[in-house]
Amino acid sequence: MTGRLANKVAIITGATSGIGKATALLFADEGAALVLTGRRAALGEAVANEIRSRGARCVYVVADHTQAEDCQRVVDVALKEFGRIDILFNNAGIVTSGTAETTSDEVWNNTLAINVTAVWRMCKLVIPHMRERGGCAIVNNGSDWSVVGGKNALPYVTSKGAVALMTKAMALDYAREKIRVNAVCPGDTFVDRWLEKGYFADSDPVTLDDAIEEASAYIPMGRFGLPEEIAKAVLFLASDDSSFVTGHLLLVDGGNTAQ
Numbered sequence: 001m002t003g004r005l006a007n008k009v010a011i012i013t014g015a016t017s018g019i020g021k022a023t024a025l026l027f028a029d030e031g032a033a034l035v036l037t038g039r040r041a042a043l044g045e046a047v048a049n050e051i052r053s054r055g056a057r058c059v060y061v062v063a064d065h066t067q068a069e070d071c072q073r074v075v076d077v078a079l080k081e082f083g084r085i086d087i088l089f090n091n092a093g094i095v096t097s098g099t100a101e102t103t104s105d106e107v108w109n110n111t112l113a114i115n116v117t118a119v120w121r122m123c124k125l126v127i128p129h130m131r132e133r134g135g136c137a138i139v140n141n142g143s144d145w146s147v148v149g150g151k152n153a154l155p156y157v158t159s160k161g162a163v164a165l166m167t168k169a170m171a172l173d174y175a176r177e178k179i180r181v182n183a184v185c186p187g188d189t190f191v192d193r194w195l196e197k198g199y200f201a202d203s204d205p206v207t208l209d210d211a212i213e214e215a216s217a218y219i220p221m222g223r224f225g226l227p228e229e230i231a232k233a234v235l236f237l238a239s240d241d242s243s244f245v246t247g248h249l250l251l252v253d254g255g256n257t258a259q
Helices: 018-029 041-053 068-082 105-133 154-177 208-218 227-238
Strands: 009-012 033-038 058-062 087-090 136-141 179-186 249-252
Touching: 009 018, 009 068, 018 033, 018 041, 018 087, 018 227, 033 041, 033 068, 041 058, 058 068, 068 105, 087 105, 087 227, 105 136, 105 154, 105 179, 136 154, 136 227, 154 179, 154 249, 179 227, 227 249
Parallel strands: 009 033, 009 087, 033 058, 087 136, 136 179, 179 249
Antiparallel strands: none
16 A cells, blocks of 8 residues: 555544445545444444454444534544544435425434434534645535435435535635545445445335346446445545545546436
8 A cells, every 4th residue: 555644634424334334445545544434333343353453453342423511522432532633534324205295204304313414413523624734625415416415315316315415515714724625426335234224214124136136227337336335535635646536526426427
């Protein structure tokens, strides 16, 4: 590895699996010290232990980012353990489905709470500490549905569209303070949680064969993305390799939105 994040401290939310875990491992290999969050304690500690075994510094914080006090606690831990915050990757989120008529108030409110409000709150909390240092980076996890619509996914699409414009607005607000704000926008990415009941709004788990067949039919590259591929895009946006990039939505979607 090239050490592109040497001497940097990064917070990664939702780091227990999938894109968050892949990004945490890559950041560790690139020299970052890490504060990882998530609601699944056993998985989070396993990721943290794997990172420590590679010689990187890492702490895991059990956190539900819909709760303001949990968000504050994550920032407090980062400052206590490492003294600063250089990078924030707002990765925690949920996938929900429904139309205007079928979406319940509970699903709507919960989707916005984790996919939008938690992103804003974490940014609000870290920006004062980033301002003191300058040269810091925030990466929000959007979606290819941040820039195009999707059927039967109203709450999710709404939330990811909000992330896109939140990213652009914050980029303008803090550009002169040397805080870059960008978003990675993955297309369908194969993560192990797809196979769990409840990942898609309490629906039945997705079978791997069905997922592969579906992807080959509509994604130009004929497959789903891998978490490691998304992690490399996050690394670009978080590192000095993108030092003149802010307010950008980096699509990593196998060509899906080019259609």
